[in-house]
Amino acid sequence: MxxxxxxxxxxxxxxxxxxxxxxxxxxxxxxxxxxxxxxxxxxxxxxxxxxxxxxxxxxxxxxxxxxxxxxxxxxxxxxxxxxxxxxxxxxxxxxxxxxxxxxxxxxxxxxxxxxxxxxxxxxxxxxxxxxxxxxxxxxxxxxxxxxxxxxxxxxxxxxxxxxxxxxxxxxxxxxxxxxxxxxxxxxxxxxxxxxxxxxxxxxxxxxxxxxxxxxxxxxxxxxxxxxxxxxxxxxxxxxxxxxxxxxxxxxxxxxxxxxxxxxxxxxxxxxxxxxxxxxxxxxxxxxxLGRQRPFPGNRLMIVSNGRGIGALAADRLADFGGTLATLGEAGAKSIEPVQHGSQTNPLDLGIDAVPQDYARALEPLLGGRDSDALLSVHVPTARAGSREVARSVADAVTMARASGRRKPVFAVSIGEDEAIRRIYAEAKIPLFATDADAVEGFLHLVRYREAQSDLMRTPDALPRDFSPDVAAARRVVDRALEEGRSWLDPYAVTELLAAYRIESLPVSLAPDPDGAAAAAWPLIAGGGTVALKLVSPDVVHKSEVGGVRLGLTSEADVREAAHSMIARVRALRPEARVAGFAVQPMLRRPQGRELIAGLAEDPVFGPVVVFGRGGTAVEVIDDRALALPPLDLALASELIGRTRVARRLAAYRDVPAADLSAIALVLVKLSQLAADLPAVRELDINPLLADAEGVVALDARVRVAPETGSQTRRRGNWHPRFAIRPYPSDWERRLVAGERHIHVRPVRPDDEGMFRTFFAQVDPEDVRLRFFAPVRDFSHVFLARLTQLDYSRAIAFVAIEEAAEEDQRMLGAVRLHADANHESGEFAILVRSDIKGTGLGIALMRMMLDWAKAEGIARVEGSVLTENRAMRAVCRHLGFEERPVPDDPSLVQATLKVGE
Structure with missing residues (x-):
């Protein structure tokens, strides 16, 4: 409701x-x-x-x-x-x-x-x-x-x-x-x-x-x-x-x-x-939030009546990852008359500072361009009581705002009382009892603006050759489910990863120690060494029972290791079934970093992508970051950057940087795998070895389970447990308008560049009719709002002329945004000016209406300029009813009941 x-x-x-x-x-x-x-x-x-x-x-x-x-x-x-x-x-x-x-x-x-x-x-x-x-x-x-x-x-x-x-x-x-x-x-x-x-x-x-x-x-x-x-x-x-x-x-x-x-x-x-x-x-x-609106920038200038208290605030800012403002030559010169200590930021007014010193310091800083916000810190002294300083600071800020200088100001008053709180509240200045609270309050708004930028960041386009073999992957999973298995065997895991082009080591399965030795012989004879791993549906973490042996150089070593594993499993886990052994070549990449990447299942939010530092001590180290799928390359890169191991992926000494783009692509592939295969409940690649040459999965486990009756798909063909609706690829279509062959698909975040080119080719008058006003600046923020959609609430279809890749051009787009109750949706459409009359607009509108019907949206409506006769004709052709907008005679409201 x-x-x-x-x-x-x-x-x-x-x-x-x-x-x-x-x-x-x-x-x-x-x-x-x-x-x-x-x-x-x-x-x-x-x-x-x-x-x-x-x-x-x-x-x-x-x-x-x-x-x-x-x-x-x-x-x-x-x-x-x-x-x-x-x-x-x-x-x-x-x-x-x-x-x-x-x-x-x-x-x-x-x-x-x-x-x-x-x-x-x-x-x-x-x-x-x-x-x-x-x-x-x-x-x-x-x-x-x-x-x-x-x-x-x-x-x-x-x-x-x-x-x-x-x-x-x-x-x-x-x-x-x-x-x-x-x-x-x-x-x-x-x-x-x-x-x-x-x-x-x-x-x-x-x-x-x-x-x-x-x-x-x-x-x-x-x-x-x-x-x-x-x-x-x-x-x-x-x-x-x-x-x-x-x-x-x-x-x-x-x-x-x-x-x-x-x-x-x-x-x-x-x-x-x-x-x-x-x-x-x-x-x-x-x-x-009660006093200050969000603001651009992240540089904080600190003003205090003592070097120590100012340094504490600067330390806290550094602890939280904030940015201390650096004064330029003009900024430093402007505060010379009031500076007491040698540092320019934090600015030390001295323990003997009087209230007027705060006003004289804030005056140039409020108008300067070297900082984005100011923090005034005061410790009461015999020279200046907190109330007098509060009044001085409040008056200086009020005067600056009256003259158009609205730089945010935060205040700390040690030993605050009701009168001080009232002074700062009337001036709309956030007041805090400690420097730590003030810095945290400042960073709330900084983080908000950063989050908005992250939400609207345009991701890189995925490599065009990434096209997973979903059918092959589904056969692997279905086969395991039909056989009643919860865990894929090592060979099936390799097949699954290969279907999504995630490189892994080849694996040979053997039923017993002699078979393992025979499987290892070709690798050993070629001068290599092998890894031997236990295969058991009852043992998930093989290292806990000694089920992994590395660097084996002879058949005898392999046979002895296999017998030893069986004996150890029988001693530690007598109920565990031993299905056999997996033999793999040892990979020698001395500059590789061991990572972990995979999927987990959360009972509330469904599939989760996990990334971090790998190895046998992965849970003890606990260096990990999580993200909800679906992921694009920007989100995957941000996920990597939130871990401590990200620093080890950079170049150091004679070790080149790991291929970050290859790591990010693996995370995107895992996200896509989760979307395509709801039966995959957990996937664990550990270690995922990364270096300058790329990434390779050295070991992996996959748990599968059938979907239950309650896990039905909602409105559209998408993962029943995804918390965020993925890109609706099942809504891609092909149509013909005039002599043009056109590919119509849902808009993606990486379409921003294509939209910018499109608007440059549209008659400005058509743009005015679409947005009800002239638009001259197609900024990143403007375009991001058109291309970055929550597919649970909005859809936009873009029409692209089918041609050679370098000649593909956007011809138009239609969008629909549902209300919070998912009962009605507001539409908008724009096609390129030179192809009006080809029927593309009507075709896009019909596709939008099909989406609305599939989503259970009962009513589609949109405001149209009265002078936009072409759009009104399209609406009448599709059965929309028109009615005037009472408080704006320049508009009509076009409404269609989708069920009718």
């Missing part, structure tokens, strides 16, 4: 409180007290079967007795009574209900299940159970158990935990930070975090979103909403329970490395969310 009925939920005119007794301290009475304290001006109706009035308000015995249906119902009854209350609320026509009651159990047979079913029957939206309510301060709504009504502001706070929300709200109240809304979701029987993200992403009164969550129930829904919200405004998330153990014991190294907390972190990163790891960090984020 997503944002359905959110208007009534957050701006109710009539509220019923079920279970509201006259006893002070009861939950229902506390809700009424909170509504009054918040200044709610609508109707409040207590509902109680035995009370005549509650705190002077006339009481109703039942919801059905209320003359007009309430918009919002607050439920504070015993758990077993909740389903009946929800049913009655739905019957009388209420829009939403908040379940404050706890202990409603789990499953369809429990009270929570009955309440969910009743709400769905009537289209009633639910918050809770285990909620402590919600608040919209600007609207006077405080239907919550918060200690006091929050202040109005432009931050939205969404929390699954009532106590965490209470802590954040209380801290914000004491520091003068306000909220556009506070919503505590509890166990989210209906409305969840994704629904709230969809709403507040579009809410003009919300500038940033603060999340506290413990778990995600629907990964696809959450990530789609989170990615859309993070592109619109900063979203900060605190996850509770980051170090909880997984529900099952992983069987591969990649599975062990993909712990739940790390997977959540990877998901947040992919969505562009800013993560914090505790309440202190969350408070810093709230303070920053």
């Amino acid at each position: 997503s944002t359905y009925r959110f208007e009534a939920l957050l701006a109710p005119r009539r509220i019923a409180v079920v279970g509201a007794g006259d006893r002070p301290g009861s939950v229902g009475r506390a809700i009424i007290d909170g509504l009054r304290a918040g200044g709610f001006t609508g109707h409040i109706v207590p509902v109680h079967p035995r009370e005549a009035s509650v705190d002077g308000l006339p009481c109703s015995a039942r919801l059905a007795n209320i003359p007009q249906p309430p918009d919002l119902v607050m439920i504070a009854t015993p758990p077993e009574a909740v389903p009946a209350v929800v049913e009655e609320a739905g019957q009388v026509g209420a829009a939403a209900a908040v379940i404050l009651s706890a202990h409603l159990g789990h499953g369809a047979a429990a009270p929570v299940g009955a309440a969910q079913a009743a709400a769905r029957r009537h289209g009633l939206r639910l918050i809770g159970p285990d909620s402590i309510g919600l608040s919209v301060p600007a609207g006077g709504l405080n239907a919550s158990l918060l200690a006091r009504p929050p202040n109005p502001g432009d931050l939205a706070l969404v929390s699954q935990s009532g106590t965490v929300a209470s802590a954040i709200a209380e801290w914000a109240w004491r520091h003068g930070v306000g909220f556009s809304a506070v919503m505590t979701l509890g166990r989210s029987a209906d409305i969840d975090v994704a629904d709230c993200l969809d709403h507040f992403a579009e809410d003009s009164r919300t500038r940033a979103i603060v999340l506290s969550l413990h778990h995600v129930a629907d990964a696809r829904k959450f990530l789609t909403a989170a990615r859309a919200a993070a592109r619109a405004k900063p979203v900060v998330v605190l996850r509770i329970g980051r170090h909880e153990a997984p529900d099952h014991r992983p069987e591969t190294h990649t599975g062990a490395l993909a712990r739940p907390g790390a997977v959540y972190e990877a998901a947040f990163r992919r969505a562009g969310l800013l993560t914090v790891d505790g309440l202190d960090a969350m408070f810093s984020a709230v303070e920053t």
